Amino acid sequence: MIEKGISIKPAEGRLGVLLPGLGAVSTTLIAGVELIKKGLGRPIGSLTQLGTIRLGKRTDKRVPKIKDFVPLTKLEDLVFGAWDIFQDNGYQAALKAGVIEKSLLDQVRKELEAIVPWRAVFDQAYVKRLSGDNIKKGQNKMDLAYQLMEDIQRFKKEWNLSRMVMIWCASTESFLEPDEVHQSLKNFESGLKENHPKIAPSMIYAYAALCSGVPFANGAPNLTVDIPALVELSHQNGVPIAGKDFKTGQTLMKTILAPGLKSRVLGLKGWFSTNLLGNRDGEVLDDPASFKTKEESKLSALNYILQPDLYPELYEKVIHQVHIHYYPPRGDNKEGWDNIDIFGWLGYPMQIKINFLCRDSILAAPIVLDLALFMDLAQRCNMRGIQEWLSFYFKSPMCAPELYPEHDLFIQLMKLKNTLRYIRGEELITHLGLEYYD
Ligand SMILES: NC(=O)c1ccc[n+]([C@@H]2O[C@H](COP(=O)([O-])OP(=O)(O)OC[C@H]3O[C@@H](n4cnc5c(N)ncnc54)[C@H](O)[C@@H]3O)[C@@H](O)[C@H]2O)c1
Numbered sequence: 001m002i003e004k005g006i007s008i009k010p011a012e013g014r015l016g017v018l019l020p021g022l023g024a025v026s027t028t029l030i031a032g033v034e035l036i037k038k039g040l041g042r043p044i045g046s047l048t049q050l051g052t053i054r055l056g057k058r059t060d061k062r063v064p065k066i067k068d069f070v071p072l073t074k075l076e077d078l079v080f081g082a083w084d085i086f087q088d089n090g091y092q093a094a095l096k097a098g099v100i101e102k103s104l105l106d107q108v109r110k111e112l113e114a115i116v117p118w119r120a121v122f123d124q125a126y127v128k129r130l131s132g133d134n135i136k137k138g139q140n141k142m143d144l145a146y147q148l149m150e151d152i153q154r155f156k157k158e159w160n161l162s163r164m165v166m167i168w169c170a171s172t173e174s175f176l177e178p179d180e181v182h183q184s185l186k187n188f189e190s191g192l193k194e195n196h197p198k199i200a201p202s203m204i205y206a207y208a209a210l211c212s213g214v215p216f217a218n219g220a221p222n223l224t225v226d227i228p229a230l231v232e233l234s235h236q237n238g239v240p241i242a243g244k245d246f247k248t249g250q251t252l253m254k255t256i257l258a259p260g261l262k263s264r265v266l267g268l269k270g271w272f273s274t275n276l277l278g279n280r281d282g283e284v285l286d287d288p289a290s291f292k293t294k295e296e297s298k299l300s301a302l303n304y305i306l307q308p309d310l311y312p313e314l315y316e317k318v319i320h321q322v323h324i325h326y327y328p329p330r331g332d333n334k335e336g337w338d339n340i341d342i343f344g345w346l347g348y349p350m351q352i353k354i355n356f357l358c359r360d361s362i363l364a365a366p367i368v369l370d371l372a373l374f375m376d377l378a379q380r381c382n383m384r385g386i387q388e389w390l391s392f393y394f395k396s397p398m399c400a401p402e403l404y405p406e407h408d409l410f411i412q413l414m415k416l417k418n419t420l421r422y423i424r425g426e427e428l429i430t431h432l433g434l435e436y437y438d
Helices: 024-037 090-097 102-113 141-158 185-193 201-211 228-236 249-263 280-285 288-306 360-380 388-393 409-424
Strands: 014-020 078-084 161-168 216-218 240-242 267-277 319-326 335-343 349-357
Touching: 014 141, 014 201, 014 360, 024 078, 024 090, 024 102, 024 360, 078 090, 078 141, 090 102, 141 161, 141 185, 141 201, 161 201, 161 360, 185 201, 185 228, 201 216, 201 228, 216 360, 228 240, 240 360, 249 267, 249 288, 249 335, 249 349, 249 360, 249 409, 267 280, 267 288, 280 288, 280 319, 288 319, 360 388, 388 409
Parallel strands: 014 078, 014 161, 161 216, 216 240, 267 319
Antiparallel strands: 267 335, 335 349
């Protein structure tokens, strides 16, 4: 039993949510929050808004809402700011994204129009399929980082914000191997001054956030903050970081289903996944370099969940394929197809088919909201560095170098809720339950 929990600074004043990228996910988040504030929608899919947490014994019947258990910023106190390579304001960008219908967007048009994106730090070398004109110019990458820090300070002053968080909701960048320049803060800062090609724009945003004391979470599969240099900076400045790649759609289904199959020690021969996606994200991912970043992120989950080294006869030879097809008529409403070849008693084969007609940004928006609120909570608890307890939200969760990432959604949820119990000094729940039968 933890006696009293962690001291938490109160969630007083406004929280600024800084969003690199004002595309489908960001506009669906902002429009959603504004609609919810007006009572025109419900925050479905958001653990911070609708989730509950059991405390103590089952017989105690103490099950508060998470938002009543830990002090989180209220939706009324959120202020959004964004960068994008296009000049479209939040309303125009939301219309183009086509996720929420116009009649609903019109009810929050004023709030969306007020979000005019700041000039972005962008280089087409890292996102081949995009070109825009709302882009910063600078002497070198360090200079660009300083310009981002100025944006952050201006935003804070303009809205009289108490705190801020930054969540990367911009396009997926080309695949980057970890490099010497990422290995220490010293190397990284020299690299910024020398325009090192292995420092991608997303890393410049992350650097600017951490230098400004702003927690940073990465919704895309890019390396970004998942490099020793920026982990070092997060510790040095006492700032929480998290990533990578929002867990929505197909990978969400994978991390729900695979732990179930493994729990019943059923074997797996192959998992074939394909996606039809017609939004701008799909267009960017149509480029092989951006797709490679996504593929790495999507492929890793199964291996970690199934642990083929421990269960060679069940999972050693799994063929796992992931494909993404850019098919414009589908828009943001992605279609995911999974064919799963499993085997049971005496090796008899069986098949499972999943056809998930999902809405990518509808699944992603509540994740961004929860991350903004939980990253801010973490900072108010003086938690710094990698926030592994937020793995629940990511396809490729960041973790300490000596650990493997935890992908099983149910272990992730238990970890998240136990962290909240720990913060508040409540007993952790082990689900042992023998005491009920003594
Ligand atoms: N929607 C989901 O379910 C989901 C799940 C996991 C990850 N993601 C990731 O989230 C990100 C956003 O997805 P989306 O559907 O909103 O994509 P989107 O293409 O609609 O929006 C991305 C926006 O980022 C802008 N952008 C690109 N580079 C930028 C830069 N350097 N600075 C500022 N802006 C920049 C683009 O102009 C675009 O408007 C993508 O990386 C995507 O892979 C989305």
